[in-house]
Amino acid sequence: EAQVTQNPRYLITVTGKKLTVTCSQNMNHEYMSWYRQDPGLGLRQIYYSMNVEVTDKGDVPEGYKVSRKEKRNFPLILESPSPNQTSLYFCASSPRDSLRANSPLHFGNGTRLTVT
């Protein structure tokens, strides 16, 4: 089944403890992206990747890192999490840049992160 898989679905951690949220897609998509969702603010893009070894900042990249060493995986890294990073996170993928090339985004089911 074609899908975007995020892990874990739920995570509670403490301030400063490094964590990684994994994202994997099995559709051979070139484009991958991370979003966070907060009440009243909608979805905001954190980072995106147009292809392997190509990443770029979205609207809210501060406090996050990503890597794209292989096409299927796009992990989100929080080196030193803080409470303001408590949020619902979504990973998405697309065969190519979604809006230019007429390709819908496929989203994972989300990771709910709480930083205390």
Add this chain to the structure above:
Amino acid sequence: DAKTTQPNSMESNEEEPVHLPCNHSTISGTDYIHWYRQLPSQGPEYVIHGLTSNVNNRMASLAIAEDRKSSTLILHRATLRDAAVYYCILRDGNSGNTPLVFGKGTRLSVIA
């Protein structure tokens, strides 16, 4: 920056048509307009997209203004399962590497 403006919320009776508007006055000439929706406790789900002409699929219709500065998502017969937040999304800028921008969305309530 290419941004969208949508009403915060709308209501519809079940079985009636719903028209969800989106304004995007700074859209660039080659960018598509996509609509997504998000049901409770789920990730966003693709609904429809278009460039210049009106589009239809099994989920909805998309009406795009002639000047492309606005669009309307049309659900022909709303059901309770259509209750969700609907996002109008378009490209921020017209070069190759710029972030995608979601609007804040419209929360659609469907009344039985």
